[in-house]
Amino acid sequence: MTDTDSDAEPTDTEPETASDTTAAGAGGDTETLLVSSLAESSGKTAVALSLARLARAEGDSVGYMKPKGTRLQSNVGKTLDEDPLLARELLDLEAEMHDLEPVVYSPTFIEQAIRGREEPAELRERVREAFETLAADRDRMFVEGGGRYDVGGIVELADADIADLLDARVLLIAPYEVPADVDDVIAAAERFGDRLGGVVFNNVSDAAFDGLETDVIPFLEDRGIPVHGVLPSERELSGVTVAELADELGATTLVDEGQDAYVERFAVGAMGADSALRRFRRTKNAAVITGGDRAEIHTAALEAPGVRCLILTGGHRPSGAILGQASEKGVPILAVRTDTLATVERAEDVIRSGRTRDEATVDRMQRLLSDHAAVDAILE
Structure with a gap:
């Protein structure tokens, strides 16, 4: 979004810009956290739902949204992402699917967008209106990103765009196997800028754990990238x-x-x-x-x-x-x-x-977060 000078002449585009910049106001005082990830199947869904349940246990009223439905049951028609369905069940949400998942990011949708048949401004407005509905009277909103943080760029709805639209802080879920994986973390941090609240490394093997703790985390934090947790690999969550x-x-x-x-x-x-x-x-x-x-x-x-x-x-x-x-x-x-x-x-x-699609899996992730992550820092 572009800053405007208070003395500038009004233009025809000002109302639309104002709409974008005030999307956070859609939720009033609602705190919004967008859970994004470097890769598909990183545990993002389980983390988002676990954090929502932990916040609810502390007395907050919580809501959930996945603006781009990416994990679809079919490629065409009125397909649905299974993650919002699970969220609605586990968080006892009385919300319509078209609000929980305003954009069905199917292969058919992508083809139409590339051909210029989807208007990014209209899609942003659809997401903003759905967010307003879901965030009403909620203390916290948990927004789940697409499969990867860069999914949605075709229609200007990558996770960083959504974070700007909804005035959300970002928690980045990252895998880690070798030191070269840090390149991906830094690239994502640069994309999110000041909106990045921190990183949680997930599914970390015993072999990779020591190097991550002693070398990688200090390296990232010296560069202003907070690391809020390192979650060990559990086979029940990995396959x-x-x-x-x-x-x-x-x-x-x-x-x-x-x-x-x-x-x-x-x-x-x-x-x-x-x-x-x-x-x-x-x-x-x-x-x-x-x-x-x-x-x-x-x-x-x-x-x-x-x-x-x-x-x-x-x-x-x-x-x-x-x-x-x-x-x-x-x-x-x-x-x-x-x-x-x-x-x-x-x-x-x-x-x-098989990684994050039932209540038992979310229960395990909730325990991992409680034991191995600074939940208070993530939610503050």
Whole structure:
């Protein structure tokens, strides 16, 4: 938004600018926190809902909004994001879905926006009006960003734009594995500017924890980027069990052992056996997705300690030797009739969906925040 000089001549654009700059007034004295993230499936939904419940436990009346629905159940039509549905249930909100999710950010919507058939000013007004409705008589509003902080830039509704529109402070949820990840945090901090209230690192492994605490956090705070918490990795928040994955994929289970193991990521077996073995040995809590007729890949996967299951595509059944080896090692084998690409896409959707989509998951995140984050500092 552009500052205007009090002595400047009035223009036709002043009423619209005033509307944008007074969006915060829509909620009166409502405190607004926008929970944004560097990456999809970062725990943003669980964090937003957990903070709302913690604030409500302190006596505040709370509201929730996700201006851009990005986690959609279908690509066209009147699709809905599942996150506002969960928020409405867990926070006991009597709110209409068109207010909780005023913009359905579907592939169809994006195509129309690129073709110039969506007007950013009208979309901003839609978001502002929905916010006014939801924020009425609320002490606090918790606004959830899109999948990543930069989603929505096509229509000038990236998370930083929404923070300006709603006069919101921003909490950034960030993953961390290696020091180079700090580049992404700094880039986001520059984008949010003074609106950034702080960062919470989520799903941090034991191996990465010490370096984050001793080196990265002081580095960021020396640059004016507060870090409000480091949440350790918990397998219940990081993936789904093999049994759940099999059910979601509609897979036939060929080897039953080990179905309670958690899968957090996928590796595609599309290379030679030697390359596959080297790659599989570097992964952890992974499902290997490959053709059911790739016996050499099956063997390599079963030799890697970090592989939790095999998903065999194309409707092919492996040899009895492979089945026997998997059973002996306690590695389940699932078989699907779809091809490898379609299976990978569906499996990744299942992993994303399993991270923050029920009350039990939010309960766990609420405990993590209480134990490992400065909740008071986040909410103040």
